[in-house]
Amino acid sequence: ICCIDNLKNNNKEVSEYINNLKDEIKSFKDNYNTGNMILDIIINEKSDICSKKGIKFICDINFSKVDFIKPIDVSSIFANILDNAIEACDKIHDEDIEKYIRIKGTISKAYFVIKCENSKVNNIKFKKNKLLTDKMDKFAHGIGTQSIKSSLDKYDGELLFEDEKDKFILNLYIPLNQNTDSWVD
Template sequence: MIKNNIEYNNIIYTVKVSSFIKYVFPYILSVINIILIFIFVKSVKSEKEKVKMELVNEKLDMQYKYYLMVKESQEKMKRIYHDMNNHMENIKLLKNSSEEVNKYINNIENEVKSTKNIYNTGNVLLDIILYEKSKICIENNIDFNVGIDFSQCDFIEMIDISSIFSNLIENAIEACNKIDDNNIEKYILIKSTFIKGYYVVRFENSKINKVIIKSNKIFTSKKDKFFHGIGLESIKSSIKKYNGELKIRDSEHKFIVTVHIPFE
């Protein structure tokens, strides 16, 4: 009787455990599936961020090397620019009224105009970036107005200077190039100031395209949103490195980005 009772109890216990497992197992399976999906999504997101950062670093590295290559050319242009102006004035004084001479001088003046935007911000790399972007603006009839003092910003690394200024100016040029209304002026305005322990740079450009801004994030109409987001992520990453902040404002025909970076 004792033996039978033990066996009976074991059977009852087994049946209860089996029933419990049968009842709980679908829920356990669901939880396991949710965990696996979560791990998969997190892994995909992590891989996507990794690829994005690799593309950002690769782009910045290419920009940095390019600007260093241009440095020597810009230095030469600085040396000859003032001499060219003097030569042009002398030729004007000595020339006769021949139309061919006038045409020749005008052609030279047009060539000089493309190299007259030599900047002196206090940072060689930033000077080169502004010079290169100004040439693009001239080609696209965009008024490029810059007033930047970078003399107290030695703590900002060159790779971040390239990231912030190159990407923001490129975005501004792209927005201006979308303007097909002759009544809307195409312009880019960049000003900086030092105030209350912050270095503040204000980027303003005209535009015609609609921009959606939510939580200080830009939602673009571009088809390739992933690659378009790389530039903005690169800017934010560089600013965050210095505990800075990026603010975005938008109106019907104006787009404004303000960068605040604390400095000692």
């Protein structure tokens, strides 16, 4: 958006920039199609990162009936979930331990449910039901989970963690009975 804003007085460059973005988006559509263009871009980008890092990535998300969630919140929720899962897998140095991320999004009863499971070796710490970062710079980190929670709060969603010895599971529940049919006016 900033790029387009900076190019707004040069129609040729704006047109060229938009066409390049369209080409990128088309290339993403071939891999994952969740029913949401923003989510498709995020999922495809994170899948590519996982492939380069040797992380098995499994994704099954149907987001087509969840059009009330604003793009900024789609981005905040899914980018942070997957960034955290990728970071956890990056800490695995034992070649006998499989690095994997499984993310599923589906409608169950009156909720859109997102479940992300990833392998891990690090110990997870909680304080007052909040996940604590294990990074050295505590001030600048740990914001991802807060961002997810902040986005979920807008939709009366709930975030639950399951911490097991070798895997971490994050569950999100977003009620479907929102007051709006869509974020688009």
